[in-house]
Amino acid sequence: MNEKLLKPYNPKNTEERIYKLWEESGFFNPDVCIEKGITKINAEKFSIVLPPPNVTGNLHTGHALMLVIEDIMVRHARMQGKNTLWLPGTDHAAIATQSKVEKLLEKEGIRKNDLGREEFLKRVEKFAKDSHDTIVNQAKKMGASLDWSREAYTLDETRNVAVKTAFKTMYDDGLIYRGHRIVNWDPKGQTVISDDELVYEEKKGKFYTFKYGPFEIGTARPETKFGDKYVVMHPKDERYKDWKHNQKITLEWINGPIEATIIKDEMIDMEFGTGVMTITPWHSHEDFALAEKYKLDKEQIIDKYGKLLPIAGEFAGMKIADAKEKIVEKLKNKGLLISIDENYINRVATAERTNGIIEPQIMLQWFVDVNKKIASRNNKSLKELMLEPVRDKKIKILPEHFEKVYFNWIENLRDWCISRQIWYGHRIPVWYKENELYCGLEAPEGNGWIQDEDTLDTWFSSGLWTFSTLGWPNKTRDLETYHPTTVIETGHDILFFWIARMILMSQYLLGVVPFENVYLHGMVRTADGKKMSKSLGDKAIDPLHIIAKYGNDAFRMSMIVGNTPGNDLRLNENDIRGYAKFINKVWNASRFVLEQIKDLDINNLQKMDEEDGESDEELKKLLAEISKEMNEYRFSIVAEKLYHYFWHTFADIIIERSKKKILENKNIDSAKAIIFTHLTTLLKALHPFIPFVTEEIWSMLPKENNKQNKNLLMVETWPS
């Protein structure tokens, strides 16, 4: 008997060796599978791009879940004989990576401006390269059967060409424009960010009521009130019916008398406060919208470092946090303070990556127009192009209810601000010379052209991912073969950030959907339900630690059984331990079978007796069921059914029965035939779920004469 079988299954000694076998076989690459006759040249395609992990550090349990679900899909497809591509890559993650490196440099007492753009970028690239190497190693340890020969990076040369081409195409179509709009300015990160990158935090603060001429106005932000010269009320508010729209009044304000104009608009909530407010169009999205509507003046009060401008008079140059109380004090001394509510709960917008408190500002930035009709796309807008394929089921989202969430987001979508004032990322392909502007792939001829300093939102390049990875804008064979991709699998938290942007880009640039199916997994949580975030520190579960302890296959089972799309998963070490027992069960049952069939002529199996024949039929029925369920992405059910069948039918009933027959020397041929065929079939069916242990056992099985070229289980035919 094989020596390995004398001991319990040892994942630690097995997994690395097996992964190497797979990798060296070349079968992760679909071209090799075709070349070696594993896959037919005209086989149906199955393609999936890996959601590229950010090069900001390690892979976490969320990545592990993603890798496992996708690996199951891919191994299953490959075993079905499909032309199967799983394409890996990493994401430069612009602002996330830059701010991480900035923090690291801070610890050394270095600031990025001291280094300059060139030198700082070198540091970031070094960090990104190290992170990349770690990520690739971890993905391999997790058993992912990715085609490493096609690996891509969102910021490499090929992808840069794709980004520039996309930008230029959109610019030429008038979909990308530069304009003064109100944006979310992050004073800490010194960059603009998109609406989706905001995180709202509830903070207890003060709510002030001031006397504003004949009115009382409320505010949580007295420091912005210097320029407020419009006072707004509802046209139907009886309390203020004597005041007319556009009526001017003179009143005493922070730095002396001002003239204010009355605006009547229905945006006002009559129930809130006194039903009267003043507006600050430069520093509020809603006030900006109102100012646009009535063509009102807009004045900047706060600069991009969070300091007050000369309009603040004696407070100019002060940081807003410091000035606040002093301004209130002054208003109080002037008799204009009416009351302070100390228990006001304010929702403060902060930047996802830097935690900086967002200050809306009017700035000159680049935007994608989501409402403009596009001539080359049947006069549809980007919004419509995003909406249609989901509505028409050309893209199916799993679980289905996320479709409603998606529609809801699109309805509320505003123009997408794509320029960022950071250094790490794709530079905007626009050059300026005096009053001229040039957009192109390369700098224009002639002297004096200066490229735009800004870089693009990281999601601009990730939006191209399904086809930039396949070589677009070149008309490559890969692009033709594998696009649209079959399925995208990712966490539901990036439905808007990423899924929506991919649909936008592919629909607009290629005129097709980027993928046919969207599988959204839930968030991975700790056993007590906490979010597995970085703030947990050491308490967060490290997937590699778990793998070292229980083996990859057990870890995979624990993430699949009982986990359905869209629902959060609580990782519980007890469960993993339980599945490690199952892996051992598979190992031990296989040991028994291997020992019994040593003298069996597997090329000439004898007919089974009646009860074994029935078991054979039962297995066929199970296979038919799970084949259907696999195609419906119901991995939890399939894994559970296989687990049960293996344990409670194959091991408990069929193997036990065979022992009796062998011992009593009755129908031995049938007994050996059934345990052999059952084991080989079950190993194939289980392989996508628990690839390592099944491959290891497979290597010890006798091979049929006519299957010399298929020595790896990973390219055997999925039983159905």
Place this chain on the structure above:
RNA sequence: GCGCGCUUAGCUCAGUUGGUAGAGCAACGCUUUUACACAGCGAAGGUCGGGGGUCCGAAUCCCUCAGCGCGCACCA
């Protein structure tokens, strides 16, 4: 405020055309008869959040209430 989801055995969760409730883990009892003590076998445990409705029949469909969670918007 608008929308979505969840509530099933002590814990974590499955349960897709509505047909007498399932798993893992934990806990309990018995068993070392060799593939497996990283085990086997057995028993126990639930009026499927509350209420109402449709149906011969509802965890599953409809209405309603409650608790929890999430998304979006508003917050002067």
